[in-house]
Amino acid sequence: MLYQIVVVIIAILAILLVFQRFHKKKTSLQTFILWIILWIFLAIFGIIPDSSTFLANFLGIGRGLDLILIFGIIGAYYLVFRLYLKIEKLDQDITKLIRLIAIDNEEKEEKEEK
Amino acid sequence: MQDHYDDSNEEDHDYNNGIFIVVPAYNEEKSVGNVIEEIAKLNYKVILVDDGSKDNTNKIANSIKDKFPNNIFIYKHVLNRGLGAALNTGMYASLRRNAKYVVTFDADGQHAVEDIAKVIKPLINGEADVVIGARPFEDMPKSKNFANSVMNLLTRIFYRVNVKDSQSGLRAFKAEVIPKLKIISQGYGVSSEFIREIRRNNLKLKEVTITTIYTPETQAKGTNALVGLKILFKMILDLFK
Numbered sequence: 238m239l240y241q242i243v244v245v246i247i248a249i250l251a252i253l254l255v256f257q258r259f260h261k262k263k264t265s266l267q268t269f270i271l272w273i274i275l276w277i278f279l280a281i282f283g284i285i286p287d288s289s290t291f292l293a294n295f296l297g298i299g300r301g302l303d304l305i306l307i308f309g310i311i312g313a314y315y316l317v318f319r320l321y322l323k324i325e326k327l328d329q330d331i332t333k334l335i336r337l338i339a340i341d342n343e344e345k346e347e348k349e350e351k
Numbered sequence: 352m353q354d355h356y357d358d359s360n361e362e363d364h365d366y367n368n369g370i371f372i373v374v375p376a377y378n379e380e381k382s383v384g385n386v387i388e389e390i391a392k393l394n395y396k397v398i399l400v401d402d403g404s405k406d407n408t409n410k411i412a413n414s415i416k417d418k419f420p421n422n423i424f425i426y427k428h429v430l431n432r433g434l435g436a437a438l439n440t441g442m443y444a445s446l447r448r449n450a451k452y453v454v455t456f457d458a459d460g461q462h463a464v465e466d467i468a469k470v471i472k473p474l475i476n477g478e479a480d481v482v483i484g485a486r487p488f489e490d491m492p493k494s495k496n497f498a499n500s501v502m503n504l505l506t507r508i509f510y511r512v513n514v515k516d517s518q519s520g521l522r523a524f525k526a527e528v529i530p531k532l533k534i535i536s537q538g539y540g541v542s543s544e545f546i547r548e549i550r551r552n553n554l555k556l557k558e559v560t561i562t563t564i565y566t567p568e569t570q571a572k573g574t575n576a577l578v579g580l581k582i583l584f585k586m587i588l589d590l591f592k
Binding site for chain 2: 321328329331332335336338339340342343347350
């Protein structure tokens with residue numbers, strides 16, 4: 238079926254991209270492995286749709302597609318939360334920098350006046 | 352610092368040594384000049400934190416600084432970072448200048464400079480580590496009264512501290528307690544955070560009634576419903592961290 242081919246192509250492209258990023262040392266080993274596993278699973282689910290149903294039944298969820306959607310949504314929320322924490326950390330780091338600049342400038346100016 | 356502190360003795364310049372007034376200002380060109388000039392006239396040290404203002408706040412403050420070069424220090428945030436961040440910078444700067452007492456004071460002109468002596472007195476007398484200047488809620492316009500009451504309630508629920516005015520901008524701290532305060536919030540949530548930290552560190556808190564001057568300018572900022580909701584959201588998120 239067409240969607241199977243599309244999923245496999247996208248998965249292969251994605252894995253190639255992750256490989257390239259890892260090779261250029263732009264991603265850590267953990268994220269690299271996480272993404273590879275994720276895409277391999279998606280590719281398997283694409284080629285053999287029944288495999289997701291098997292896994293879903295094993296976990297007590299009715300349909301394979303439900304399983305993928307549930308995990309997709311949980312994963313997305315997790316990512317959003319991680320991003321939120323990260324942005325807040327960045328925000329605080331910026332504030333620290335700006336505080337240092339403010340204090341530095343003031344003290345420098347005072348020395349110049351003296 | 353002498354123990355026999357006297358309110359009426361504002362002329363005695365040595366008394367006010369070591370007292371630093373932190374004034375956070377963001378786009379306060381209308382009021383900031385008056386506020387810091389009046390404070391400097393009482394011979395307190397002023398730490399003005401210009402929180403990335405885009406108007407003439409910095410220029411006006413510098414012109415007042417020329418009149419009181421030994422009393423006014425201006426710290427400029429190159430980007431706007433919020434009330435909490437500005438207060439933190441000011442308190443940190445005060446400590447670097449060997450402050451003994453640090454007072455936070457709003458730049459919008461809503462506080463009376465005479466109240467500074469009032470909030471510092473319990474610190475000097477050893478009655479408290481932190482003093483909050485409580486604004487009488489009856490004097491507030493209705494919307495402000497409501498918003499501040501809600502904030503008091505939230506502070507009570509989340510931090511289990513019952514205070515008369517959790518959002519007041521006029522507070523006084525003994526310098527030695529400041530490093531103990533873990534202030535993370537960069538915006539208006541900082542007011543409630545101070546109260547959480549007072550409780551966490553078991554600091555002696557005293558509330559002193561202060562006068563509040565409500566003008567159209569002082570009403571524009573501060574705790575309104577939206578700010579309140581944002582603070583609530585932050586408080587809830589902080590529970591999960």
